[in-house]
Amino acid sequence: MHEDKSAKWFIFVSIVFFLVTILIGFTMAIKFVFPEFLGGVGIFSFGRIRAIHTNGVLFGWLLAADMGLAYYLVPRLCGVKLFSEKLGIATLLLWVVIVLGAVVTLASGQTQAREYLELVMWLDVLVTVAWVMFAVNIFGTIAKRKYPQMYVSLWYIMGTIFWTALIWIVGNLPVYSGVNDANVNWWFGHNAVGLIFTPLGVATAYYFIPKSTGNPLYSHRLSLIGFWTIAFLYIWTGAHHILFGPIPVWLQTVAIVFSISLLIPVWTVIANFFGTLKGKWAQGNYIVKFLMSGTVFYLLTCIQGPMHSLRSVNQIVSKTDWIPGHAHMAVFGAFSFFAIAGIYFAVPKIYKTTLFSAKLAEWHFWLSFVGFLGFSTSLWIGGFLQGLQWMDHTIAFIDTVKAMSPYYVVRLLSAVLMVAGQLLFALNIFKTARIQAGEPALAA
Amino acid sequence: MKIVETKSVVLVVFVALLALLGTYFTMVVPLMDQSLYEPTADATPYSKLELRGKEIYQREGCTYCHTQQVRNLLAETKRYGMGEEETFKRYGVRALIQAPPSQPGEYVYDKPHLLGTRRVGPDLARVGGKYDNSWHINHLRDPRSTSPGSIMPAYSWYFDDRGQPTKDAIALVAYLQKLGTNIKWREQGVARVKNQ
Numbered sequence: 051m052h053e054d055k056s057a058k059w060f061i062f063v064s065i066v067f068f069l070v071t072i073l074i075g076f077t078m079a080i081k082f083v084f085p086e087f088l089g090g091v092g093i094f095s096f097g098r099i100r101a102i103h104t105n106g107v108l109f110g111w112l113l114a115a116d117m118g119l120a121y122y123l124v125p126r127l128c129g130v131k132l133f134s135e136k137l138g139i140a141t142l143l144l145w146v147v148i149v150l151g152a153v154v155t156l157a158s159g160q161t162q163a164r165e166y167l168e169l170v171m172w173l174d175v176l177v178t179v180a181w182v183m184f185a186v187n188i189f190g191t192i193a194k195r196k197y198p199q200m201y202v203s204l205w206y207i208m209g210t211i212f213w214t215a216l217i218w219i220v221g222n223l224p225v226y227s228g229v230n231d232a233n234v235n236w237w238f239g240h241n242a243v244g245l246i247f248t249p250l251g252v253a254t255a256y257y258f259i260p261k262s263t264g265n266p267l268y269s270h271r272l273s274l275i276g277f278w279t280i281a282f283l284y285i286w287t288g289a290h291h292i293l294f295g296p297i298p299v300w301l302q303t304v305a306i307v308f309s310i311s312l313l314i315p316v317w318t319v320i321a322n323f324f325g326t327l328k329g330k331w332a333q334g335n336y337i338v339k340f341l342m343s344g345t346v347f348y349l350l351t352c353i354q355g356p357m358h359s360l361r362s363v364n365q366i367v368s369k370t371d372w373i374p375g376h377a378h379m380a381v382f383g384a385f386s387f388f389a390i391a392g393i394y395f396a397v398p399k400i401y402k403t404t405l406f407s408a409k410l411a412e413w414h415f416w417l418s419f420v421g422f423l424g425f426s427t428s429l430w431i432g433g434f435l436q437g438l439q440w441m442d443h444t445i446a447f448i449d450t451v452k453a454m455s456p457y458y459v460v461r462l463l464s465a466v467l468m469v470a471g472q473l474l475f476a477l478n479i480f481k482t483a484r485i486q487a488g489e490p491a492l493a494a
Numbered sequence: 495m496k497i498v499e500t501k502s503v504v505l506v507v508f509v510a511l512l513a514l515l516g517t518y519f520t521m522v523v524p525l526m527d528q529s530l531y532e533p534t535a536d537a538t539p540y541s542k543l544e545l546r547g548k549e550i551y552q553r554e555g556c557t558y559c560h561t562q563q564v565r566n567l568l569a570e571t572k573r574y575g576m577g578e579e580e581t582f583k584r585y586g587v588r589a590l591i592q593a594p595p596s597q598p599g600e601y602v603y604d605k606p607h608l609l610g611t612r613r614v615g616p617d618l619a620r621v622g623g624k625y626d627n628s629w630h631i632n633h634l635r636d637p638r639s640t641s642p643g644s645i646m647p648a649y650s651w652y653f654d655d656r657g658q659p660t661k662d663a664i665a666l667v668a669y670l671q672k673l674g675t676n677i678k679w680r681e682q683g684v685a686r687v688k689n690q
């Protein structure tokens with residue numbers, strides 16, 4: 051009954067962007083070991099491709115994948131067809147224009163130079179238009195739903211539609227200056243993680259964990275507490291990125307208090323996921339493996355986050371390589387894992403077939419899992435040690451740079467595994483889509 | 495309680511109210527805090543050349559490897575201050591002059607801000623006056639010539655065929671020399687030491 055055109059095309063396009071943008075990330079990892087690699091050319095220099103990597107994985111891959119999954123699960127949770135497949139495809143085309151436009155402008159150095167808000171004005175406007183189109187489609191579907199009671203995934207998706215619009219539009223207004231610009235930048239930056247990618251990741255996990263394990267949702271009450279506490283608490287925390295910095299001390303303290311209290315929504319959500327996964331840990335297939343490890347990484351990220359906001363910890367780890375290790379646990383280890391699990395579940399369902407190869411998917415999981423652990427652990431250890439070295443002003447800065455080099459090598463090797471895994475992922479999904487066209491399945 | 499689970503409009507209204515509450519206190523209140531727009535005593539707007547340099551800095555994403563904020567920590571005010579050797583060479587006194595922690599009033603002319611979050615390389619908030627122009631030019635042309643072991647990119651596209659800096663490279667250096675001078679901390683620090 052479901053056409054799923056918007057869902058599957060969003061998913062396919064997101065996977066292509068995923069491959070391209072992690073290859074750019076990989077290039078950066080090479081540059082940390084061989085700084086002259088692809089040197090001498092502006093468009094390949096670290097400062098340019100850094101923004102392409104971050105914007106690419108966040109908006110080209112993860113947000114697009116989550117939008118695709120929303121087009122898949124919202125109609126199913128509502129018991130009706132998607133409001134408009136045509137509108138969905140139009141949204142996708144606009145999204146592709148945006149991503150390509152972003153690559154070209156960023157490579158040529160056109161940027162707002164505010165972290166995670168780099169895209170120039172005309173692209174910001176297009177993103178807003180695309181988001182409104184997405185909102186119309188989702189709310190249109192919800193409005194004509196068959197079941198009056200809305201499942202928790204729907205709350206999160208509706209919330210995200212509002213939060214994204216708010217922070218995107220307000221964050222991009224060209225009116226701020228000085229330290230207030232920095233404060234707004236981190237109000238945006240932190241809420242991009244906390245009020246776009248967290249709730250969408252949680253929404254997909256809330257749908258796919260019960261679906262793929264066959265267990266019912268563990269607790270309705272926990273899902274209520276988790277949702278409303280995150281809706282209240284998250285938006286207060288942005289200033290924890292500028293602790294000890296040139297912003298009012300009360301603002302820093304407020305950010306710390308709210309950051310610590312984020313443990314409440316996180317632990318309720320995690321308890322709910324674990325309760326729902328109960329009994330399935332041993333027999334999990336690749337989908338359940340991605341969901342389980344995604345849940346564990348979500349827990350670990352969200353223990354790290356509040357801890358980083360403590361002044362005693364922050365003075366050591368802030369500004370070091372520890373932080374990219376942390377960021378990758380959230381965006382790759384947790385939310386990308388949830389999206390991947392959702393895609394492995396949804397695409398065969400859309401095509402009414404089985405996955406091209408379960409074995410490849412197992413490989414994909416282990417390469418991603420081990421690769422990620424190597425990636426982040428090396429940055430955590432190296433970054434922490436570098437933070438301690440910075441505490442001693444008699445150690446020259448350049449010596450602390452040199453001390454990082456073994457960790458950068460391990461990070462690069464781990465990145466090879468991460469990239470290899472995602473290549474298998476793309477292959478598997480595109481082959482699954484082709485089975486439809488008459489090719490036989492490799493293995494059930 | 496049931497109504498937020500059955501009426502989508504009600505849910506979104508509550509979500510919006512909660513989000514605006516936090517936004518008001520953590521964003522709007524600081525935006526209205528006039529003391530954050532008060533320039534420091536020595537603060538001056540950027541010259542045209544410096545502003546051009548700032549644009550280059552933004553375009554090249556220097557901010558992804560360099561912060562521009564000395565945090566209010568002893569380790570940082572010492573690290574990013576003026577070392578004994580340097581003070582002696584320049585001012586004839588032997589003393590470590592600590593860099594003042596960054597203050598809001600130093601940034602009033604920054605739009606966009608470039609505080610940064612990551613230190614692949616050192617903080618640059620107090621780099622103005624630390625090196626002479628030719629050091630910066632050589633460093634930008636080939637960081638490993640001045641700083642062996644550096645992983646900073648070589649910005650060769652800001653140099654012509656004969657290795658001479660372009661106008662943009664000169665503007666960038668002018669910008670770097672301006673950083674941190676909205677407080678005359680080197681002169682003030684030396685004067686303090688001499689008066690003791």
